[in-house]
Amino acid sequence: xxxxxxxxxxxxxAHKWEEYLAKLKxxxxxxxxxxxxxxxxxxxxxxxxxxxxxxxxxxxxxxxVG
Amino acid sequence: xxxxxxxxxxxKVRFILTEANPAFANSWRRAMKSLVPTMAVDYVDIYMxxxxxxxxxxxxxxxxxxxKTDLERFNMQDKCVCGGExxxxxxxxxxxxxxxxxxxxxxxxxxxxxxxxxxxxxxxVVQLYEGQQLMIEAIAxxxxxxxHSKFQPVSVCAYRIxxxxxxxxxxxxxxxxxxxxxxxxxxxxxxxxxAKVIECSLCYECVKECPLDAIKIDxxxxxxxxxxxxxxxxxxxxxxxxxxxxxxxxxxEMNKIIExxxx
Ligand SMILES: [Zn+2]
Ligand SMILES: [Zn+2]
Numbered sequence: 565x566x567x568x569x570x571x572x573x574x575x576x577x578a579h580k581w582e583e584y585l586a587k588l589k590x591x592x593x594x595x596x597x598x599x600x601x602x603x604x605x606x607x608x609x610x611x612x613x614x615x616x617x618x619x620x621x622x623x624x625x626x627x628x629v630g
Numbered sequence: 631x632x633x634x635x636x637x638x639x640x641x642k643v644r645f646i647l648t649e650a651n652p653a654f655a656n657s658w659r660r661a662m663k664s665l666v667p668t669m670a671v672d673y674v675d676i677y678m679x680x681x682x683x684x685x686x687x688x689x690x691x692x693x694x695x696x697x698k699t700d701l702e703r704f705n706m707q708d709k710c711v712c713g714g715e716x717x718x719x720x721x722x723x724x725x726x727x728x729x730x731x732x733x734x735x736x737x738x739x740x741x742x743x744x745x746x747x748x749x750x751x752x753x754x755v756v757q758l759y760e761g762q763q764l765m766i767e768a769i770a771x772x773x774x775x776x777x778h779s780k781f782q783p784v785s786v787c788a789y790r791i792x793x794x795x796x797x798x799x800x801x802x803x804x805x806x807x808x809x810x811x812x813x814x815x816x817x818x819x820x821x822x823x824x825a826k827v828i829e830c831s832l833c834y835e836c837v838k839e840c841p842l843d844a845i846k847i848d849x850x851x852x853x854x855x856x857x858x859x860x861x862x863x864x865x866x867x868x869x870x871x872x873x874x875x876x877x878x879x880x881x882x883e884m885n886k887i888i889e890x891x892x893x
Pocket of ligand 1: 575
């Protein structure tokens with residue numbers, strides 16, 4: 565799951581996560597998407613750029629253990 | 631002391647504080663960050679959680695969701711009439727009962743108090759898959775940033791000194807324009823003038839590079855440029871005013887202590 569706040573500055577960022585994904589899907593570059601969303605500090609930008617959600621992968625093993 | 635706003639919107643403000651001193655500017659900055667109370671979830675009862683995240687992770691994520699705060703209506707729990715046990719004037723409960731498959735958003739919480747709701751309704755909290763259920767009661771209360779950063783009403787809150795730059799006997803060599811990383815200088819009538827002083831980062835490159843030593847920088851102007859970015863629990867002006875109220879209260883308390891000691 566995407567972090568709700570930026571680790572460094574504490575600004576709320578999760579409310580823009582799905583919009584960001586939608587922009588990427590439209591074919592925009594990550595740079596353009598973040599600029600349009602007004603994420604201008606590099607601490608917050610790296611939160612988007614480096615995020616990898618693993619919950620979908622976990623879900624494949626649901627019920628396999630325990 | 632005076633405050634001039636340079637630009638202001640819902641979350642971001644930039645203003646100049648004049649006729650002040652560094653001690654006051656810094657106390658104000660610190661008061662905005664760590665002394666202004668806001669509402670945030672601090673206690674979570676989890677009745678049912680069959681999602682893929684642990685109870686603690688979900689509780690932590692809910693705690694980070696900012697809640698709209700009306701400071702007039704709520705008391706800090708330790709100063710409340712209930713003595714800290716929890717009552718409608720110091721806490722609000724938010725309930726959630728959802729079943730998968732569904733993405734749980736901050737907006738799915740049902741608050742006891744119609745005005746204390748999440749600032750953003752589209753923060754993803756947890757993904758629920760087929761057959762998973764989440765039943766939660768989250769208790770929000772007032773707290774301050776010095777206790778936990780989730781209670782901070784501002785994210786970025788910084789100031790810098792606005793210097794006074796004096797250029798005397800300039801021969802128009804444009805060295806300062808070339809060397810200044812913030813583009814503070816502009817040419818006017820063949821002379822360099824400091825056109826955008828508030829951009830200055832006090833790097834002193836212009837002073838070092840000027841062949842005539844014509845540039846002088848005075849740092850003790852009592853002017854401070856504040857750059858403050860809010861989280862959204864309350865308007866930025868409320869945060870600024872509340873921080874000043876708290877500082878005043880503290881100063882008065884200090885005065886009282888000094889008077890008692892000097893008797
Ligand atoms: Zn950040
Ligand atoms: Zn109470």
